[in-house]
Amino acid sequence: MKTLKYSLVDVFTTTPFGGNQLAVFHENTTLKTETMQMIARELNLSETVFIRPPSDPKKEKNLRIFTPKVELPMAGHPTIGAAYVLADKGILGTKEGSNEWILEEGVGDVPVTVYKENSHILKVEMKQPLPVFGEKYLNTENAAKLLSLSIEDIDTTLPIQTVSTGVPFLYIPVRSLSAIKNISFRTDVWEEYFSNNPSTKHIFTFTMETEEATSTVHSRMFAPAMGISEDPATGGASGPLGAYLVEYGVISPIENETYFLRSEQGIEMGRPSFIDISIVKGGNEFKEVKIGGNCVIIGSGELRLNQK
Incomplete structure (x- = not known):
């Protein structure tokens, strides 16, 4: 024994x-x-x-x-x-x-x-590892259907795109805190349109509206391919999230080439989580991705x- x-x-x-x-x-x-x-x-x-x-x-x-x-x-x-x-x-x-x-x-x-x-x-x-930006997902209707949201709830000023620092996640931007809280993940839609592509089978959603004043972004993650219906805190997806927000100019540097943000996650599950993310990017080159807590x-x- x-x-x-x-x-x-x-x-x-x-x-x-x-x-x-x-x-x-x-x-x-x-x-x-x-x-x-x-x-x-x-x-x-x-x-x-x-x-x-x-x-x-x-x-x-x-x-x-x-x-x-x-x-x-x-x-x-x-x-x-x-x-x-x-x-x-x-x-x-x-x-x-x-x-x-x-x-x-x-x-x-x-x-x-x-x-x-x-x-x-x-x-x-x-x-x-430094982020790798993958394909953009162009079917906004399927992305909205996956989350049981309307197309109007998806923030189309930002791309739906895969980013990875080791494990790829598909990032779906949502317009509001109320919309992201109303997500009901549809595994039938996921199985039909997302599950067979390694770049789209792990789903990460976010909105720039937050519950806590000290947070930068509000997040939710769904990964049925991993056996996880929803994850209360996803460090492996938070580094790429930070890189995504820096890449598309959503956040500004705190000094020179350094960016800092905090992601709140798990609130809908009753397990509030807070992940600190720091990114260093000079010009078009990412130099460092860190997460902590x-x-x-x-x-x-x-x-x-x-x-x-």
């Missing part, structure tokens, strides 16, 4: 029962891929992450990230949550100030910074396996 210990973490929040739930298995597990996938399906959280020894001893850890259906090459809230657990439990040593780590993921090396002050973890930040360890558990 093999016993695996894990922490249950709420990510992108400072309040228990907010943010996005995550299970972090943190004992250098060397399980088979199919076993990790079964565990993720059993726990049925949007993601489960397994911390493993790095292939390169110069790196801190290797992460394997699973939704209930698939393994992901990179994801934001599992990276932030795993780094928080590594720091909070002292698995990796931390000093006051900033701590720079490299975590191995499917997309390659992911730089992470853990900020510590007065023995408390204030924030975890991850650097994402805080976490709360809300519980722990054990999983017993009859296999190695």
Whole structure:
């Protein structure tokens, strides 16, 4: 009998029962891929992450990230949550100030910074791959139908377009907060028009109207292909969101080439989440994409396996 210990973490929040739930298995597990996938399906959280020894001893850890259906090459809230657990439990040593780590993921090396002050973890930040802008989706009628909205609810001053920093998402701009709150995602429309194209099967919607004064953008994400009906906080989609808003001039730089914004997500699900996004772009070139936030360890558990 093999016993695996894990922490249950709420990510992108400072309040228990907010943010996005995550299970972090943190004992250098060397399980088979199919076993990790079964565990993720059993726990049925949007993601489960397994911390493993790095292939390169110069790196801190290797992460394997699973939704209930698939393994992901990179994801934001599992990276932030795993780094928080590594720091909070002292698995990796931390000093006051900033701590720079490299975590191995499917997309390659992911730089992470853990900020510590007065023995408390204030924030975890991850650097994402530079954004890749994909195809524009031109059928506004299908996009509106997918969300159970009218065409008038779609903000046609901005494109419906795929952007990726590791995992592609289709970004659908919505005109108002009231419209985005009225979304009812139609899986029948998704299956017919969106599910068979890797560029359009993960759906991210946003509006520039927000509930919180400190937020820049209000977001919702739907990913039935991952086994996620709706996600309360999507770090892997928030970096590309920031790049999209910078690319189309929706937000202005705070200084020189640096842009900062905060995405609020999960409010419709009763799990408010707040994701900080920073973008560096000079001329036509993106130079850096980072996302960050805080976490709360809300519980722990054990999983017993009859296999190695």
